[in-house]
Amino acid sequence: xxxxxxxxxxxxxxxxxxxxxxxxxxxxxxxxxxxxxxxxxxxxxxxxxxxxxxxxxxxxxxxxxxxxxxxxxxxxxxxxxxxxxxxxxxxxxxxxxxxxxxxxxxxxxxxxxxxxxxxxxxxxxxxxxxxxxxxxxxxxxxxxxxxxxxxxxxxxxxxxxxxxxxxxxxxxxxxxxxxxxxxxxxxxxxxxxxxxxxxxxxxxxxxxxxxxxxxxxxxxxxxxxxxxxxxxxxxxxxxxxxxxxxxxxxxxxxxxxxxxxxxxxxxxxxxxxxxxxxxxxxxxxxxxxxxxxxxxxxxxxxxxxxxxxxxxxxxxxxxxxxxxxxxxxxxxxxxxxxxx
Numbered sequence: 001x002x003x004x005x006x007x008x009x010x011x012x013x014x015x016x017x018x019x020x021x022x023x024x025x026x027x028x029x030x031x032x033x034x035x036x037x038x039x040x041x042x043x044x045x046x047x048x049x050x051x052x053x054x055x056x057x058x059x060x061x062x063x064x065x066x067x068x069x070x071x072x073x074x075x076x077x078x079x080x081x082x083x084x085x086x087x088x089x090x091x092x093x094x095x096x097x098x099x100x101x102x103x104x105x106x107x108x109x110x111x112x113x114x115x116x117x118x119x120x121x122x123x124x125x126x127x128x129x130x131x132x133x134x135x136x137x138x139x140x141x142x143x144x145x146x147x148x149x150x151x152x153x154x155x156x157x158x159x160x161x162x163x164x165x166x167x168x169x170x171x172x173x174x175x176x177x178x179x180x181x182x183x184x185x186x187x188x189x190x191x192x193x194x195x196x197x198x199x200x201x202x203x204x205x206x207x208x209x210x211x212x213x214x215x216x217x218x219x220x221x222x223x224x225x226x227x228x229x230x231x232x233x234x235x236x237x238x239x240x241x242x243x244x245x246x247x248x249x250x251x252x253x254x255x256x257x258x259x260x261x262x263x264x265x266x267x268x269x270x271x272x273x274x275x276x277x278x279x280x281x282x283x284x285x286x287x288x289x290x291x292x293x294x295x296x297x298x299x300x301x302x303x304x305x306x307x308x309x310x311x312x313x314x315x316x317x318x319x320x321x322x323x324x325x326x327x328x329x330x331x332x333x334x335x336x337x338x339x340x
Contacts, residue, residue, distance in 0.1 A: 001025040003213075004063045006050050006093065007070030008043065009035040011172055012108065012163075015206035016067050017043055023210075030059040031070070050089030053096075060096035065104040065213050068093045068148075071141065073173065075288055076273070076281040079136045086140035087147070094151045094158070102156065104216045106209055107148040109160040111198075111228060111298060112138035117290045119195065124299040125226055135287035145226060152224035157216045160226040161208055164298065167244070168202035168318055169325035175244055179326075182250040186283065189238055189256035195295035197237045198230035201318035204311040205229060211307040227303040231311050231318075234297035240315075247323035262289040 003020050007013035008029025014037065020027045021041045028044040029035075038045055048055025050070045060066060072085035090107070097105050114123065115138060116130040129146075133139035145160045152158040167174050181187045208229040215222045242252040257265075266289045269282035303309040313321075 001213075002028075002062055002064045003067060004028045004030060004059055004065075005067045005069060006030045006056075006059075006089075008038060008045075009033055010069065011170055011202065012166055012205055013067070013069040014038070014170070015202050016069065016209050017041065019206045019210050028059060028063070030056065049085075050092060051084045053092045056089075056092040057096045057099060060093075060100050060102060063097075063100065063102050065106065065216075066093060066097055066102055067106045067108070067209055067213065069108045069209075071108070071144075073137060074281065075135045075137060075285050077136065077279065079140075082136040082140040083143075086137075086144050090144040090147055094148065094156065097156050103218070104213055105148065105151070105156060105158045106213050106216065107145065107158065107160045108209070109145040109148075109162045109226060110138065110141050111162045111164045111296065113142035113145055113162070115291075115296065117294070119295040121196070121295050121297060122299050123228075123297075125228065125302055134290065135285065138287075149224055149226060154218045157218045157220065157223040159212050159216050159222050159224070161212055161229050161303075162226060162298075163200040163205040163208065163229040164296070165197065165199040166202055166205045167199060167322070169321055170202065171322075175248070175322065175326075178241060178244050179248040179250055182245045182248075182253070187241070187245075187253045188262075189253055190262045190289060190292035191259040192256065193293070194236040194238045195293070196234040196297050197240065197295065198228075198232075198234055198297040199240060199315070200230050201311065201313045201315070203313050204231065207312065208303065208307060208309050211309055215307055221306050225302075225306070227307060227309075228298035228300050229303055229309065230298055230300055231315055232300050232304075233311075233315055234295075235315060237292065243319050244322070247319055248326045259289065259293045262293065265289070 008017045009031040030046045046059035114127040266284040266286040273282045
């Protein structure tokens with residue numbers, strides 16, 4: 001299989017690349033930088049931005065399948081930047097797929113596309129998109145997901161995956177943020193309740209993408225659908241944070257703030273940072289306040305049924321691997337490649 005992975009130098013994109021290379025597929029990557037890890041794997045690297053239609057068109061030449069992973073994540077920044085990366089970039093990807101006759105497109109979406117600010121317990125794919133979004137990331141990811149699913153045609157089969165809170169060795173986003181704030185004493189529990197959440201270990205997230213690609217074909221049960229992906233074992237949010245902190249040798253969170261206070265702080269931060277046009281992320285936003293105070297775990301029975309997905313690395317095993325990686329000690333023979 002000739003595969004293109006957009007964002008192949010990132011955390012999830014890199015894991016997908018390694019899985020493809022391990023099983024003998026020919027892999028190309030489109031990313032804004034060049035990566036020695038990908039060069040060592042023999043990956044053809046195209047340097048460019050997904051918002052650049054010409055770069056996407058060039059990188060897609062000769063591909064059988066595209067894994068569109070690249071996106072602008074985060075909870076702060078100008079809407080135009082999120083729209084350019086997440087919506088325009090996605091439009092460029094499926095335009096290039098059509099131009100080059102690519103028959104399969106696997107899109108990395110997010111459960112946040114259906115987050116409405118309230119508890120989501122056992123939610124399945126029938127959950128609607130909310131009428132209002134509190135952050136540009138979920139809003140633009142929802143727009144892009146809709147475009148991808150609507151683009152499903154006999155000549156181009158599409159599928160969207162919604163992995164929740166991806167973590168593990170090599171994480172350059174979630175785990176480092178938790179550890180950094182924990183070390184600085186800036187972490188606070190939001191609310192008194194320890195709500196259940198879903199997470200996804202990096203290897204499991206990558207596996208789900210390959211399974212989706214292998215089962216994706218025009219007219220297949222997978223085509224034109226979105227799927228939640230997770231560990232399938234919801235855990236209390238602050239227990240998970242505590243264990244990630246422990247894996248990095250950081251003391252647990254002991255202080256908390258009421259939900260209304262956190263939400264008000266988020267609103268004020270957004271007002272001040274927006275007025276002053278500060279680009280750095282505020283210490284709190286309304287979206288984050290709701291995320292940290294609500295349950296969000298999902299029914300992954302559809303992924304199990306249609307994709308054959310089963311999380312092969314448990315939360316326990318994943319935390320052990322994370323602790324070993326953070327401590328600099330190899331946890332297995334595959335530590336180095338798993339953490340690139």
